[in-house]
Amino acid sequence: MVQDADVIILGAGAAGVAAARRLSGAGLSVTILEALPRSGGRAYTSLAAGLRLDLGCGWLHSADRNPWTEIAVEAGLSVDRSPPAWGTQFRNLGFSPPEQQAARGAYTAWYQRISERSPESDSASDALEDGEWTGYIEALSGFTSGDGLERISVRDYLSYDEASSHIDYRIREGYGTLVSSAIPAKAELFLATPVEAVSVADRKVGLTTAFGTINAERVVVTCSTNILAGDTIRWPSGLDPWRNAAASLPLGYNEKLFLEVSGSSPFEAETLVLGDPRDARTGAYYIRPFGWPVIECFLGGASAKEAVDAGPDIAFAGAIGELAHLFGFEVRNNLRPLVCSNWTSTPSVGGAYSHALPGQSDARRQLARSFDGRIFFAGEATDPRDFSTAHGAFQSGLRAADEVLSSVHA
Structure with missing residues (x-):
């Protein structure tokens, strides 16, 4: 050395x-x-089933001002500018339009409360009101921050959200590939x-x-x-x-699982579902990104912690179970565990x-x-x-x- x-x-x-x-x-x-x-650090592109899958960061957030966007273009990597499927529920499965409207309304009301009269405690949970969609708001906190709202600073949360341009791109070769190549x-x-x-x-x-x-x-x-x-x-x-x-x-708890999709299935490319929008422990499932035969399962907060504690076999079984509940029991035959992250246990x-x-x-x-x-x-x-x-x-x-x-x- x-x-x-x-x-x-x-x-x-x-x-x-x-x-x-x-x-x-x-x-x-x-x-x-x-x-x-x-x-690459927490930008890690894993090669599995011949595909480059991001087990860490995967989206160029605020892509219009994100320096990695320009670096990717200069490196000749493929920057995909199509909008993500976030905020949608494929065929309204398990989440009817009126329910989606109510859930988003509950989140908007919570966000207005923290924006207009931030709790003196600075704890995001102190702006919650009891209701049917508390679990939905907590699930979103898990995805964005990796922890429950009682451990989230309102000032911190708003600083990020106010700075974000909410424009998100992807790199077909993988974010980890980009960082390592730079x-x-x-x-x-x-x-x-x-x-x-x-x-x-x-x-x-x-x-x-x-x-x-x-x-x-x-x-x-x-x-x-x-x-x-x-x-x-x-x-x-x-x-x-x-x-x-x-x-x-x-650091919060966030982990990714990838399921391989085989055979004839109801999984349409570039769609998304929440497993159970009322449960803070739900997963979010990005179906067939880039048209690839995989489902990206994103776990955050409580769901990611449970996955870490229980191990990958239980985590994969839980993800397949949520998808089978929405798409039908027979889709179990189309899904196979492929690869997963383990950020929490990485020394x-x-x-x-x-x-x-x-x-x-x-x-x-x-x-x-x-x-x-x-x-x-x-x-x-x-x-x-x-x-x-x-x-x-x-x-x-x-x-x-x-x-x-x-x-x-x-």
Whole structure:
């Protein structure tokens, strides 16, 4: 392993890639240490049944201002600009038009309450009113934030929603493919190299790995908040304020399952269903994306936590059960478990994406501060408005890289 570098970057995800591009482009020597045996971080495209399936982020959110859109075009990847099927229920199965109208009305009323008279507690659940569609609103919270509304900051939730352009594209080759392909050739990348400890002494930052210690004058940390707040890596005590901020921005529960579709079935391409719109534990099922013979099953919050606790076999069985309830028992013959994510149990990640706990939305700015002009922080959790996205992570990587360059030239 190389013994020193101008800058070391912890993590080869979207934030690390962005920082590496900026810093190597400015002529600095850059080394990236990645704990996983692959690059991309939470952008991960898995090859299964000959298809490139995104087990992590899959949509270019706010695509009209998302820097990854331009990078994808420049790389010659296929950007699909057709609108997603979100907000629809194929053939109104298990969710009649009047029920859909009532459910959306309940969500709109809740959103107006948090927008117009935010609860003093800053807890999104305190704006809920008892009713038939509470489970529906909680399910949406699970999909968007990975947690129940009682653990969601209203200010944080509104910051993201108000910034979003609600324009979403996809990349046929996969978001993970895009992020991994964007690593600059000049950066030295070490995969399967988890950092065990970080130390600061004599104007140097030391990173201890199983292969030895590497030193640099400056380090960009792009670890997830659960890793920063946890004990997977031994951190110097001087970083306790940053670790406390990270603990206020935990990762939610979100997982994906893909089912393979075979034979003649009622599953039409580019359609979507909610399994049970009254149940906070329901899954959302994107049917045959790109016309492919798969169903993308998205679990969030309570449903994702149950899947993690019960294991993939039970999770797949639950997804097939919800689809069979809507489409008929016989579709069980058309569905086969294909591949699934496991973000919560991945040691170097520990969850999906960050959300601020009630009263803690300012922790994003606290986490984004640099330490002693030597350690700089990036990652989706440090972006005040585009958190939970790969473009928020990318923007944070550029911001941290610019801070590094300013410190070099100070």
